[in-house]
Amino acid sequence: MENQRKTGIRIFNALLLAIVSFLALAAIALPPARAAELSAVDICDREAGSIFDLQRNQAFPAVATEDMKIGIALSACREAYNQHAGARIEFQLARVLDKAGQKIQSLRILSEAAEHGHALAMTNYAVLVGEQGDIKTEFALNQKAAAAGNILAAYNLGVAYRDGMGTAANGKLAIEWFERATLAGDDIAAFNLAVILDEGKLVPEDNARAARFYRLAVERGNVDAMVNLGLMLETGEGVTKDSSAARAIFRKAAAEGDAFAERKFAELSGGSNFETAMLDKTSRIK
Structure with missing residues (x-):
């Protein structure tokens, strides 16, 4: 009887080991199985979501136009479109078609996405019309x-x-x-706003406020804003006159390749000197 009990335990242990092994193998196979379960909508979202699209599926990172895999994206987005998956999918299909060079089809589907209320589709379609x-x-x-x-x-x-x-x-x-x-976060918008305030044609001139928006655009790397703020610092228009600060910001714009800023930097540096010559050399090395 004792031997039979031991045998029964060994059989039970063997069955338990087999079950555990099976579950382990199933767990290993699970991720591919889940990946295979992605719908055409999910794959379209994964392969064609734009960073500018606030309506995109945030479960997937945005895909830059140059990084889209046309074959996968086009197949999935077309299938999702045929399933009437909505305006987001319409926009993404239009985006892929445009990248694939199918401009007429892209425009037609983009107009559908715009008509169905997709914000980025409306913006893009607005440019075209x-x-x-x-x-x-x-x-x-x-x-x-x-x-x-x-x-x-x-x-x-x-x-x-x-x-x-x-x-x-x-x-x-x-x-x-x-x-x-x-x-x-748009630097060009900040620059254009500053120009309106600076010029005083559409609204009363407000140089102090213009300078604030120029500074904001400069912080975001806008070269045109660097030039205009440099001129304000040079003359004291809307800000405290500061030739040293003007020179520094012209130098920064010149290093970005702006020819006017390069001339202004040379002018405020007292004409030709070693630093100006070095700037002239380095600003052309890309």
Whole structure:
């Protein structure tokens, strides 16, 4: 009886070992099985989500245009599109088609995504219709996209109100929309806002405020803002006159390849000297 009990235990242990081994193998095989379970929508999101798209599936990192794998993305996005997966998928398919050189199909599907309320699709489609001369539709699309929180559309509205494109010129509204884009980190919007305040054509001139936005754009690496802020520092317009600071910022812009800044730096450095000559040499090495 004792021997039988021991045998029974050995058999039980053998069965337990087999079960554990099977579960271990199943666990090893699980990740590929889960990967294989991704839907066409998931794969399209993974392969074609844009960093500028606030409506993209945040479960996957954004994919730069140059990094898209056309074969995988196009197959998945087409399948998801055929499943009527919505405006986000329409936009992503249009994006992949454009990268693949299928411009006519891309434009058609982009218009669908815009019609169905996808903010980035509206912004991109607005640019295309504007290039075809329909600036009123361009303006209307940017209004809708900006209302949905798209920063590119906010910037485009700033340009529209500044230049009177598709609407009457309005300096106050141009500043408002440029400021929204600026708050989202756009250096060009900050620069354009500063220029409006600096020039005083659309709104009363406010050099002190202009200088603040120039500084913000400079912090974000905008070379044109460096030049304009350097001129303000040189003359004391809107800021305390500071030739040393002006010289430093002209030097920074010159190092980025700006020819005007290079001349201003040389001028404030007292003409030709060793430092100016070294700048002239290093600013051309890329």
